[in-house]
Amino acid sequence: MSLQHALLGLLSYRPMTGYDLKQIFEKSINHFWSAQLSQIYRDLGNLETKGYLTSRIEPQEGRPDKKVYSITAEGEKAFHNWLVKFPQALTCAVRDEFLVRIFFGSQLPPGELEFQLKKFIKEKQEEIESYSAVEKIIEHYAREMSRSEEKLFWRLTLRRGYIMAEGSIRWAEECLEQLKKAGVPESNA
Amino acid sequence: MSLQHALLGLLSYRPMTGYDLKQIFEKSINHFWSAQLSQIYRDLGNLETKGYLTSRIEPQEGRPDKKVYSITAEGEKAFHNWLVKFPQALTCAVRDEFLVRIFFGSQLPPGELEFQLKKFIKEKQEEIESYSAVEKIIEHYAREMSRSEEKLFWRLTLRRGYIMAEGSIRWAEECLEQLKKAGVPESNA
DNA sequence: GAATTCATGTAACTTGTTACATGATTTA
């Protein structure tokens, strides 16, 4: 889909700088989409060229000048056109490097896979723990942008992350069991 | 990680053509990694340049010539080096276009989101159904390549797809419920 | 005194997608 639609969507809330947008990505979208600052700046430029955004410089003292982007009527139209299109191809939604390692797991030294699976579980647990922080941020943004009607939807995306992480943990534990059953030696890690 | 590691891994089983590799991707890796033929051919070329693969032309009658790639000792080394590295950054494993639509769901016309969620559920159900075919293919490849010791690992990747698809359906049903509760009007689709 | 925050970007690179091109053989 490209980052550009997400940027248009966020700018439909209110004008923002690239830096602002990066904050929002890091704090409340990261569990289903991420973006480098460099990519955000580039795509903002592209969107402006297309006429979907306008920008103005806001001088500041003691800080670098801000470049504040606003969405245009055309930009809103383009965003809504995209929004109603159900993802047609779904290309490859999943592209999971860890699963590639599992797939070739028989070539790993004994115990290594268990080690990686345990690490994976730990990471997923941390991910789940981090979601309560996202919950708070959502609350904060809803208030700050006076967008309480959005909270429901934002929470639904978070809920997805939770269910997926939980499922991942169950899966990894199942893997450990199966490997044990199959007699693959355990690591001491 | 790039496709290249997966290609090296598959070629560690036996020499194959780009076309062969594409078949395997489509039939038994697609649920966690996909690749266009054009990308496969390009990356095979890159791997050969690096000295990780060698190729030889195998002439055929009535069919185009085959270009069969084999992994070198260096290629195997590179692959194993990669294999033992736990995905360090996890960059953004998830990049889910559908969740972006949910996030901006309040801007969708009434009923549209329900429509998309129901479509999503249907697709995930079809995905689950397709997994029994993958199960059979795994069985087939394990026999054909005399790699029965791999079956366990291949099935584990499939199991992940199953658990994730199942979780997705539960999530989408929860979404429908929540939207109903919140009084968002339903579609007739 | 060192690291982080604020704020902008450019350039080079890697990875993935789409469109195009060829052409015989086999299956529906």
Added chain:
DNA sequence: TAAATCATGTAACAAGTTACATGAATTC
């Protein structure tokens, strides 16, 4: 007779990552 299978790729494009550059103000 139309489509799919076999088998190779190239070219152009889109999307994402990494490294580099600047520089004041604030916090640890």
